[in-house]
Amino acid sequence: MKFGRYDCAAVEMDAFLLDGGAMFGVVPKTLWEKKIPADLQNRIPMTARSLIIRGHNRTILVDAGIGDKLSAKLKKVFGMGKTPGSMDARLAALGLTAEDITDVVLTHLHFDHAGGCTAVQNNAIVPAFPHATYHIQKSQWELACHPSLRDRSGFIADDFMPLYAQKVLNIIDGPTDDLFEGICLMVTHGHTAGQQHPLIKGDGRSLFFCADLIPTAAHLPLTWHMGYDNLPLTLLEEKRQVLKRALSEDWILCFPHDPRVAAAFISGKVERAEIKETVSLKFEH
Numbered sequence: 556m557k558f559g560r561y562d563c564a565a566v567e568m569d570a571f572l573l574d575g576g577a578m579f580g581v582v583p584k585t586l587w588e589k590k591i592p593a594d595l596q597n598r599i600p601m602t603a604r605s606l607i608i609r610g611h612n613r614t615i616l617v618d619a620g621i622g623d624k625l626s627a628k629l630k631k632v633f634g635m636g637k638t639p640g641s642m643d644a645r646l647a648a649l650g651l652t653a654e655d656i657t658d659v660v661l662t663h664l665h666f667d668h669a670g671g672c673t674a675v676q677n678n679a680i681v682p683a684f685p686h687a688t689y690h691i692q693k694s695q696w697e698l699a700c701h702p703s704l705r706d707r708s709g710f711i712a713d714d715f716m717p718l719y720a721q722k723v724l725n726i727i728d729g730p731t732d733d734l735f736e737g738i739c740l741m742v743t744h745g746h747t748a749g750q751q752h753p754l755i756k757g758d759g760r761s762l763f764f765c766a767d768l769i770p771t772a773a774h775l776p777l778t779w780h781m782g783y784d785n786l787p788l789t790l791l792e793e794k795r796q797v798l799k800r801a802l803s804e805d806w807i808l809c810f811p812h813d814p815r816v817a818a819a820f821i822s823g824k825v826e827r828a829e830i831k832e833t834v835s836l837k838f839e840h
């Protein structure tokens with residue numbers, strides 16, 4: 556789908572399961588299970604969705620999914636038995652190879668967004684996209700390198716330390732619209748410090764990558780957010796600002812973890828926004 560001179564497509568990197576209670580925080584189960592039913596272990600289906608933005612001589616990957624490095628034990632915990640194919644296969648479906656990726660924008664470094672950044676080759680862990688520069692916010696990088704007790708289980712050093720060792724990181728301090736022409740990088744802190752969100756601006760329509768600010772369409776109501784969020788009140792204010800602009804500027808929102816809804820136009824009030832029209836993000840050319 557075109558946004559200005561960029562052609563954008565969503566890619567499903569991984570299917571996995573997470574505890575429904577953790578995904579909806581203080582929202583009672585009797586409410587959230589009407590939107591996403593849980594299995595016998597209270598887990599709900601999730602996807603790890605990435606975005607590919609092609610244009611201006613660049614092929615930009617936004618987030619890289621879980622990747623293939625998780626132990627068999629963790630794969631079982633996350634119900635990843637049915638995970639489809641390899642990174643190569645996922646990209647091949649779009650006519651791309653790992654060599655084609657010029658940039659990887661990491662919204663943040665939680666393992667379900669950054670795991671696919673690195674891969675095991677000849678017993679070493681190396682960047683999975685050999686020609687890419689990897690872009691991350693400074694405050695997120697610092698948190699990932701020195702996580703708090705609460706954050707520790709979300710970050711896996713093998714996902715990002717090899718990027719530092721290979722000198723392929725670009726550490727950005729704050730929001731910017733200078734990195735790529737026509738793409739603004741917005742920054743939020745409520746889910747985790749320095750989460751960055753690309754806003755791809757086109758003529759008449761724009762695409763916003765929600766990352767974990769709004770992980771699924773079921774998280775559109777303002778007060779429905781994850782138990783994982785570090786600063787809930789900050790998140791609510793950031794989400795309010797994003798929803799306000801999305802409604803007034805008619806943005807398409809891309810949800811990273813919703814197995815059913817990749818992206819959508821929204822309508823309604825800021826406190827209670829809902830899907831107006833779903834959008835399937837596929838390349839036009």
Ligand SMILES: [Zn+2]
Pocket residue numbers: 663665746747767
């Ligand atoms: Zn996260």
